[in-house]
Amino acid sequence: MALEEEKKTVFDAEAATSLTKDLRGTFASGKTRSYEWRASQLKNLIKMVNDNEKDIIDALHSDLAKPELEAFISEISMLKSSCIYSLKQLKRWMTPEKVKTSMTTFPSSAEIVSEPLGVVLIISAWNYPFLLSLDPVVGAIAAGNALVLKPSEVAPASSSLLAKLLAKYMDCSAIKVVEGAVVETSALLEQKWDKIFYTGNGKVGRIVMAAAAKHLTPVVLELGGKSPVIVDSDVNLQVASRRIIAGKWGSNNGQACISPDYILTTKDYALQLIDALKHELENFYGKDPLESKDLSRIVNSNHFSRLAKLLDDDKVSKKIVHGGQKDEANLRIAPTIFLDVPEDSLIMNEEIFGPLLPIITVDKVEDCFELINSRTKPLAAYLFTNNKKLKEKFVRNISAGGLLINDTTLHLVVATLPFGGVGESGMGAYHGKFSFDAFSHKKAVMYRSFAGDASARYPPYTPGKLRLL
Numbered sequence: 001m002a003l004e005e006e007k008k009t010v011f012d013a014e015a016a017t018s019l020t021k022d023l024r025g026t027f028a029s030g031k032t033r034s035y036e037w038r039a040s041q042l043k044n045l046i047k048m049v050n051d052n053e054k055d056i057i058d059a060l061h062s063d064l065a066k067p068e069l070e071a072f073i074s075e076i077s078m079l080k081s082s083c084i085y086s087l088k089q090l091k092r093w094m095t096p097e098k099v100k101t102s103m104t105t106f107p108s109s110a111e112i113v114s115e116p117l118g119v120v121l122i123i124s125a126w127n128y129p130f131l132l133s134l135d136p137v138v139g140a141i142a143a144g145n146a147l148v149l150k151p152s153e154v155a156p157a158s159s160s161l162l163a164k165l166l167a168k169y170m171d172c173s174a175i176k177v178v179e180g181a182v183v184e185t186s187a188l189l190e191q192k193w194d195k196i197f198y199t200g201n202g203k204v205g206r207i208v209m210a211a212a213a214k215h216l217t218p219v220v221l222e223l224g225g226k227s228p229v230i231v232d233s234d235v236n237l238q239v240a241s242r243r244i245i246a247g248k249w250g251s252n253n254g255q256a257c258i259s260p261d262y263i264l265t266t267k268d269y270a271l272q273l274i275d276a277l278k279h280e281l282e283n284f285y286g287k288d289p290l291e292s293k294d295l296s297r298i299v300n301s302n303h304f305s306r307l308a309k310l311l312d313d314d315k316v317s318k319k320i321v322h323g324g325q326k327d328e329a330n331l332r333i334a335p336t337i338f339l340d341v342p343e344d345s346l347i348m349n350e351e352i353f354g355p356l357l358p359i360i361t362v363d364k365v366e367d368c369f370e371l372i373n374s375r376t377k378p379l380a381a382y383l384f385t386n387n388k389k390l391k392e393k394f395v396r397n398i399s400a401g402g403l404l405i406n407d408t409t410l411h412l413v414v415a416t417l418p419f420g421g422v423g424e425s426g427m428g429a430y431h432g433k434f435s436f437d438a439f440s441h442k443k444a445v446m447y448r449s450f451a452g453d454a455s456a457r458y459p460p461y462t463p464g465k466l467r468l469l
């Protein structure tokens, strides 16, 4: 009996087919298209978060020991802002956009109508398990779709809370959560979707894209990469150091897709920068950062081992200039800075996604551009400088998902900016109106009357008609 029950709960291809069939039925009924449905679901989402703040913070603590303030700012508050912004803009976004027509079609009028794509799949990652799951959901709802959310199994407390809360607060005939790992995600990926929105690493991104290709399903891939920070000597060093620390260790202890991955600075400036970083790190996290309650822990033992391998690599361990302590039992690694690790070391060839920060020195600050451009395109790139010419060169020469000058990670909170990668860091973008657009089809609609029926377009195609053109 117990075995039978267990069998029933397995989410397999059959379950996935039945789930998508139900959602297709809901979408076909037209209920998700109305402004009222979309607005009510966004309001429900806000209520859900307001009513359950403590449970969300507890789940994030259980999964990542995420500090409460960080959890509140980067998950709860950002999600609520996204919902509130979408609610405010929704009517405007849904209104067809009138566009000019051409002389050839005179008299005519035209508009672009945003229509929902249909039934969409959102596969999310573990590092910001609430925000990364629900922010795309906001876009999918705003655009009028039915959807399945598959949260990450790597953050199990958040995943199960998401499943419980969405079932309680949202319209379950159109919004479903499937929990699980590879087996469940693979069953979902076999289905035909109208869009797949995936957040995670590029290896799985390729699996998602290959599955989507079978059905010609469009994808948004929110991937990662090695996001560089250039530090020029013409800076306010204290502010620059604090902002680098906030983006690295203050963002889930480096487990964020746009965390600074490595720093580039000049040989002459490196030691000053290291001193300033050390000083501020001690101010923020004390003398024993492994004990600090203001640093998230590493998510699990697999990721701990991955990071320990980077840290203990012979090529780089002798290059540590700060930190290096780790505590496997509690999955904690101290903020660690390296100076001039070899370019062919593991740490410089995979995304770090944790509290390790190599600094690479160059002769002239302009040399940084070549170094960044010799690598795959990152999700973010940062520059600290007061030098106007350097800023212009940076914007002109560096291709990345997003650029931010004199800070780190904050471009993420600006709803009017698209958030997404380029090249290996991903494709497509979301946030604000970009989320609505990511889950909408822009339908071209033209209107004509029966007037202006020029005979020149119809056969017989006489030479006289050709001369008219």
Ligand code: NAD
Residues within 6 Å of the ligand: 123, 124, 125, 126, 127, 128, 132, 150, 151, 152, 153, 154, 180, 181, 182, 185, 186, 199, 200, 201, 202, 204, 207, 221, 222, 223, 224, 225, 256, 257, 258, 351, 353, 379, 420, 421, 426
């Ligand atoms: P993860 O392990 O949670 O995986 C992401 C999702 O893929 C999960 O839902 C998981 O169940 C699913 N998955 C894993 N293996 C699969 C398989 N073989 N087939 C089908 N589905 C599978 O997250 P992760 O990949 O460790 O996340 C970290 C990466 O994500 C980093 O590269 C980071 O930069 C990137 N990231 C990007 C963003 C962004 O917004 N661009 C945000 C967060 C993380």
